[in-house]
Amino acid sequence: MHKEKIPKLTIPRLSLYYRALLESRESAFISSEELSKLTQFSAAQVRKDLTYFGEFGTPGKGYRIVELKEVILKILGTGRQRNIALIGAGNLGLALLAYRGFAVQGFRIVAAFDSNLSKIGKTFEGVLIRGMNELPQVVRNKNIEIAIIAVPANVAQEAVNKVIKSGITAILNFAPIRPKAPKGEEILNIDLSIELERLSYFLKRKSKKV
């Protein structure tokens, strides 16, 4: 196994290679050049990314599609189900609950939490909304590994603290803050207003260039 350091962005690229492979059922093999065309990454990039994890290709032929798919699943750890706790059952939270799109990849929201008493006890999409106090036990009982934070900004840090205390180490955060957390936690931030501001910067630049 290689010991070279793996670039951060290699991982999301692997996901995109996988997606491309799903649509490549025509032949048994695929070359880095073909994967490059499908994903817009360079062929050298494709080969480099893959060799961080082993030698999966056959010179002269390319990569066996069936095998490569299995390999990527294994690398990403998406071969099995991963249980998710949803923190916050507001508009966004409930939309995520209803969005069964990622269930196919094995991700499943198996529990939802809110601090609003009027929501606790209700069921959405077959998932019961519970009070935050139940978090630690439910995490344990349902083998939950990931939390999605979909609460307002002003209570987000508090929510993250509770999630961490419950033993969860992988967090997808939709609240517009950068939560503080100890080492060993992996927090990915999806920050709508920052993305919109990037677009605004792009528009500003464009208008200036005229």
Add this chain to the structure above:
Amino acid sequence: MHKEKIPKLTIPRLSLYYRALLESRESAFISSEELSKLTQFSAAQVRKDLTYFGEFGTPGKGYRIVELKEVILKILGTGRQRNIALIGAGNLGLALLAYRGFAVQGFRIVAAFDSNLSKIGKTFEGVLIRGMNELPQVVRNKNIEIAIIAVPANVAQEAVNKVIKSGITAILNFAPIRPKAPKGEEILNIDLSIELERLSYFLKRKSKKV
């Protein structure tokens, strides 16, 4: 004005500096060191990012908070309202419509579109859902500069094509595809399953390390 190339990630950092400044009302000046503490970026990074756009600081004192906020607003182009078209009025789309969180920064969804006849004509959060055929005229009449794509994957490329044809150049895409688009379009992808797969990779690694 500097002509050095500006790193891609400088822009989202500027947004985060701005957020930090909003909470710094104690004194008139703030140093790069203090901004560093608030944002977790290095002080050198803070200074470097700012000098791409000019010299705003005073040696020995730091940056005047009021001035720096104005400067960043100006750089990002967020000083004025930016109108948004929402494409897709499903669960996620309607959640975004209801989420007024980014209205404060001047971003406003002023029109929504769907191809589902049962939705067209209805109003959510004061916004009328229209058919896609109305897109070009509404974009013109309402001065829309940004589109948010919140449609299923299988119709996302088609939606993006129509958006581009309507003259919009800045797109925030929530569909799990990488849309193809001509140069001159700025498309930012928010891809839930890819983020979840990154978390899965993290969990996989962690479990191996034990």
Add this chain to the structure above:
DNA sequence: TAGATTGTTAATCGATTAACAATC
């Protein structure tokens, strides 16, 4: 064998960090 394509090394590119003279 000839042609194709891998895996890998070296070169390049881009971004961050460290250090410090300039300056308020």
Add this chain to the structure above:
DNA sequence: TAGATTGTTAATCGATTAACAATC
């Protein structure tokens, strides 16, 4: 003036690309 902090240059780090020997 002495102390603090900027703006900038050079060094470092990290990631991507180009090129090609190895190999199926």
